[in-house]
Amino acid sequence: MNVGxxxxxxxxxxxxxxxxxxxxxxVTFAVFLILQMTSLFIGILTRSTSxxxxxxxxxxxxxxxxxxxxxxxxxxxxxxxxxxxxxxxLYAFPIYQGSGLVKLPNGAYQGVNIVGLDDTSLFGRPIxxxxxxxxxxSEDAFIVVxxxxxKKLGSPKIGAxxxxxxxxxxxxxxxxxxxxxxxxxxxxxxxxTRAIQYLPTTRFTISYILVTLKEPSFLEQVKREVSKxxxxxxxxxxxxxxxxxxxxxxxxxxxxILMMTxxxxxxxxxxxxxxxxxxxxxxxxxxGALKAIGATNGDLVKTIILQSSFVSFLGFGFGxxxxxxxxxxxxxxxxxxxxxxTYKNIFLTLLVVVLITTLSSYIGIRRVIRIEPFExxxx
Amino acid sequence: MNLxxxxxxxxxWFGEEAARTFALRGxxxxxxxxxxxxxxxxxxxxxxxxxxxxxxxxxxxxxWVRIKxxxxxxxxxxxxxxxxxxxxxxxxxxxxxxxKLTALENVIIPLxxxxxxxxxxxxxxxxxxxxxxxxxxxxxxxxxxxxxxxxRVAIARAIVSEPDLLVFDEPTASLDGETGxxxxxxxxxxxxxxxxxxxxxxxxxxxxxxAHRILHMEDGLIKNEVNHAS
Numbered sequence: 001m002n003v004g005x006x007x008x009x010x011x012x013x014x015x016x017x018x019x020x021x022x023x024x025x026x027v028t029f030a031v032f033l034i035l036q037m038t039s040l041f042i043g044i045l046t047r048s049t050s051x052x053x054x055x056x057x058x059x060x061x062x063x064x065x066x067x068x069x070x071x072x073x074x075x076x077x078x079x080x081x082x083x084x085x086x087x088x089x090l091y092a093f094p095i096y097q098g099s100g101l102v103k104l105p106n107g108a109y110q111g112v113n114i115v116g117l118d119d120t121s122l123f124g125r126p127i128x129x130x131x132x133x134x135x136x137x138s139e140d141a142f143i144v145v146x147x148x149x150x151k152k153l154g155s156p157k158i159g160a161x162x163x164x165x166x167x168x169x170x171x172x173x174x175x176x177x178x179x180x181x182x183x184x185x186x187x188x189x190x191x192x193t194r195a196i197q198y199l200p201t202t203r204f205t206i207s208y209i210l211v212t213l214k215e216p217s218f219l220e221q222v223k224r225e226v227s228k229x230x231x232x233x234x235x236x237x238x239x240x241x242x243x244x245x246x247x248x249x250x251x252x253x254x255x256x257i258l259m260m261t262x263x264x265x266x267x268x269x270x271x272x273x274x275x276x277x278x279x280x281x282x283x284x285x286x287x288g289a290l291k292a293i294g295a296t297n298g299d300l301v302k303t304i305i306l307q308s309s310f311v312s313f314l315g316f317g318f319g320x321x322x323x324x325x326x327x328x329x330x331x332x333x334x335x336x337x338x339x340x341x342t343y344k345n346i347f348l349t350l351l352v353v354v355l356i357t358t359l360s361s362y363i364g365i366r367r368v369i370r371i372e373p374f375e376x377x378x379x
Numbered sequence: 380m381n382l383x384x385x386x387x388x389x390x391x392w393f394g395e396e397a398a399r400t401f402a403l404r405g406x407x408x409x410x411x412x413x414x415x416x417x418x419x420x421x422x423x424x425x426x427x428x429x430x431x432x433x434x435x436x437x438x439x440x441x442x443w444v445r446i447k448x449x450x451x452x453x454x455x456x457x458x459x460x461x462x463x464x465x466x467x468x469x470x471x472x473x474x475x476x477x478x479k480l481t482a483l484e485n486v487i488i489p490l491x492x493x494x495x496x497x498x499x500x501x502x503x504x505x506x507x508x509x510x511x512x513x514x515x516x517x518x519x520x521x522x523x524x525x526x527x528x529x530x531r532v533a534i535a536r537a538i539v540s541e542p543d544l545l546v547f548d549e550p551t552a553s554l555d556g557e558t559g560x561x562x563x564x565x566x567x568x569x570x571x572x573x574x575x576x577x578x579x580x581x582x583x584x585x586x587x588x589x590a591h592r593i594l595h596m597e598d599g600l601i602k603n604e605v606n607h608a609s
Contacts, residue, residue, distance in 0.1 A: 004491025004500060008484060015479035289475035292436050293536075294464025295492050296457050373436040376471055 009303040010310060012283065022275045023311045024318065027356060030268015031319020032326075034261055034352050038345035039327060041257040043338030047182040048247045049240045051097055054177045055115075055124035057210035059222060060239045061092075064232040068246035069239075072097060074204035079231060083209050086225040088218025093118035094206040096195040099185070102153060103163040110152050112164070113187040116195025123210055126189055131158050131173030136191055143173040145187040147180045148335035164188075167198045184336070265352055272315070273360045276308055280364035284371055292373035304364045305357075312357040316350060383544055383576045384410035384433060388442035391428050391599075402428040403439065404599035412543075413573045415566075415589060418580045420596035426580045427548060429596065433578065434467050434546045435459050446544060464492055468537030472549040474529045476521040482508060482532045483517040489540040507535040510569065527558040534562075538570060545570070547579040556585055563589045 014020050046053075051069040052060065061083055063073035075094075083092045096116030101109050117124055117136070125133055126145060135141055142164075144156055156162065160171045169188075181187060190198075196205045211233070213219060219235055226233035234242065248254030280287075287300055323341070330337045391403040402425045410416050418426040431437035433444055435451045444451050447466060454462055468489075476485045483504055490500035508514045511531040513524075521529050530550065537545055547566075551559030563579075563586045571577055579590070587593060593605045 002491060002494050004487065004495070004497045007497065008480065008488060008491060011484065012477060012479055283477070285473075286475055286477050289469070289471060290488065290492075291460070292434075292463070292469050292471075293489055293492065294460050294462075294467075296460045298457070299492060374431045376475060 005299060005303060006306055009306045012303075013279075013307045013310060016279070016282075019275060019279050020311070023272055023279070024314045026268055026271030026275055027312050027315020027353060028318040028322065029271065030264055030356060031316050031349055031353060032323045033264030033268065035319060035323040035341065035345060035349045036326065036339065037257055037261045037264060038348055039323070039339035039341045041254075041261075042342055042345055043340040044182060044253065045244045045247055046340060047180060047338050049243045050177065050179040050181045051113075052236060052239050052243065053179050054126065055095065055210065056178075057095075057124065057208075057236060058213055058216075059211035059219065059233055059235055061209040061211060061226055061231055061233045064230070066232070067250070068243045069097070070246075072207045074202050075206040075209060075231070076204045077206065079229070080206060080209055082229055083211060083226065086222055088214055088222050090212045090214045091121075092209050092211045093121050093123040094192055095124055095208050095210055096192050096199075096205060097207040098195065098199050098201075100165045100188070100199050102169070102186075102188075104154060105162075111185050112153070113181060113183075113185050114195050114199060115187065115189045116192040117189060118210075119191045119193050122191075126175035126177055129174045129176050133173065135172035136189065138170070138172055140168045140170045141172040141190060141194075142169045143175050143189040144171050145177050145189070146174050147177060147187070149181070149184060149186040152184075153186045165198050165200070169198075180336070182338075265356075268352075269356045269359055272311070272356050273363055276311070276360040277363045277367075279307075280304065280367055284367060285376055287368045288371040288373050288376040291371065292376055297369050300368045301365050304368060305361050308357045308361040308364070311360075312353045316353045319349070319353075320346065381412045382409050383412050384408065384444070384446050384578075386433055386442065386444040389429065389432055389439045389444070390441035391425075391432060391437065391439045401599050403432065403442075405442070406599070406601055408433070408594070408601070410544075410576045410578060412576055413571065414591045415571055415577045415579065417587065417590040417593040418578065418596060419582065419587075419593055420602075422582075424596040425599040426596050428599075430546055430548060430578060430580045434469070434544070435463050464489060464540065466542050466544060468540065468542040468545045470530070470533045470537045470545065470547040470550055472552050474521070474533040474553075476529060476532055476536075478520060478522050481518050481520055482513060482524065482528075482535075485521065485532055486535045486539050489536060493540060504535070504539055507539045508532070510538075511535045511565070525558075526554050527562060530554060530558075530562050531565075534566065534570065543575050545575065545577040547577065547581075549581055549583075550579060551581065551583045551586055559583060560586060 063075060066073055080092060080094055083089060098114050100112050100114045102112050104110055122133060129146060136143055144153060156171045158171055162169045213222060223233045327339045327341060386408040389403045389406040392399050392401045394400055406429060418429060420426050432439045438452060451459060451462060486504040486508055487500045490503060505514060505517060508517050511534055513528060513531050516524060516528060521532060567589045590607050595602045
């Protein structure tokens with residue numbers, strides 16, 4: 001497209017300030033809604049995998065019926081030794097993940113997530129903010145995670161005592177997790193032994209076996225060997241994907257967010273499409289005159305595509321700016337707010353904007369291509 | 380006689396079967412260089428259809444049109460668009476200027492369609508605005524210009540790509556009598572030359588004096604032809 005046509009096209013577009021503003025606003029609104037919804041979705045999905053990502057194990061071994069980290073099927077103790085004997089396994093440790101009930105000083109009860117770390121290695125330990133990780137071995141010791149849910153335990157300091165499942169507990173350290181949890185419960189870390197002593201357990205007590213491989217290339221071999229003894233081994237990323245799919249397709253969360261994203265798309269496309277169509281209609285006779293003068297359909301199509309792309313580009317930029325500001329502000333006020341903007345959802349939003357642009361352009365282009373220059377003569 | 384336009388056996392109808400209406404019933408026509416030809420007649424006589432067929436924007440059902448020895452209806456649509464851009468200038472009844480562009484930008488349009496660099500196009504457009512006496516109004520949008528001035532901008536836009544054939548559709552219909560006469564007088568004396576021809580479709584009898592030749596149309600046929608030796 002030559003620069004002259006581009007200049008004329010942009011001038012035509014921006015000189016009608018009200019329509020131009022409405023067009024940009026329509027796309028901005030659609031981008032904001034779509035980006036916000038998908039950010040929330042990605043944030044929730046990421047939080048749903050916090051139990052896995054915060055531990056940071058290379059390979060997870062579990063019962064083959066496990067669909068997500070919410071359905072823990074305890075593993076027998078002998079499995080730990082069996083896994084340790086598989087070629088390619090550098091080391092393997094058990095981990096306990098469960099829940100307990102803390103009695104608060106005011107007499108109320110608060111559900112908590114309990115993570116029992118292997119006593120010898122403390123594999124999967126959190127990042128310590130206050131205290132010493134080795135104090136976890138002291139009597140009744142628990143380390144509390146200082147996240148958005150921390151206040152629900154009365155913001156306990158080191159040395160604070162509490163009652164958990166009719167046992168005494170002492171806070172010996174304050175930690176932070178890489179990713180906050182999804183379900184709004186505070187998290188307490190202790191040793192594996194103490195966790196299974198304090199909390200009601202089934203006959204088997206290991207939630208997962210965490211494996212580090214000698215080399216990443218041993219993964220497939222370890223998976224096969226674990227499968228032979230009736231269990232399932234998954235890499236961290238595979239486990240994370242499985243959990244995400246569970247939340248997306250088996251909880252209704254995915255469909256709900258998809259519906260809301262669709263609504264935002266329809267709203268954005270309607271506003272942008274209709275305004276753009278009105279803009280084209282207003283100039284239809286002029287486009288007919290241009291055709292008579294000698295503009296080809298190609299020239300006019302390029303003009304319209306440039307105009308709609310320009311609007312979309314601006315709307316995409318403003319939408320991103322407003323949405324990221326909104327999320328940053330919301331996170332300052334609401335620590336639990338889960339939305340995360342990633343390259344993935346920015347790219348997805350860009351695709352949607354391209355779709356809006358294409359649809360809006362298509363409607364206008366159809367009319368412009370159909371206009372006969374003869375109609376200009378006929379008035 | 381050096382002809383710029385030749386047309387023969389032009390037939391054009393609209394609608395099909397029972398609804399078919401003939402707008403042209405077999406028109407022959409020629410226009411020579413340096414000539415200002417008027418096509419006149421009552422509404423529905425087929426003059427606008429004839430103008431559209433001659434200028435390559437409405438395909439006839441029968442007959443042929445040759446402009447500068449090119450049989451235009453044998454060209455494909457993009458070749459025809461290019462031919463119009465390079466050889467024919469249009470002045471429409473309602474001017475069809477873009478209201479949000481300046482007079483200068485409106486005149487530049489045919490040049491940018493011809494891929495002429497912006498700066499060159501700007502300079503040339505200013506020159507033609509100067510010819511129509513509107514150089515000092517170049518930066519104004521059409522709605523800030525009078526009807527006569529808008530018509531002059533439309534004329535500048537029509538001649539800026541230096542076409543050999545100009546077609547005017549009811550050029551005085553939106554102007555008062557005096558302004559209309561002034562515009563046509565200006566066109567006749569300043570725009571028309573030996574290397575160019577102008578076809579004007581009009582109802583306006585007040586401007587007939589400026590024509591070299593007048594074709595009277597009725598029911599899709601040329602009923603008579605009058606030479607004005609002015």
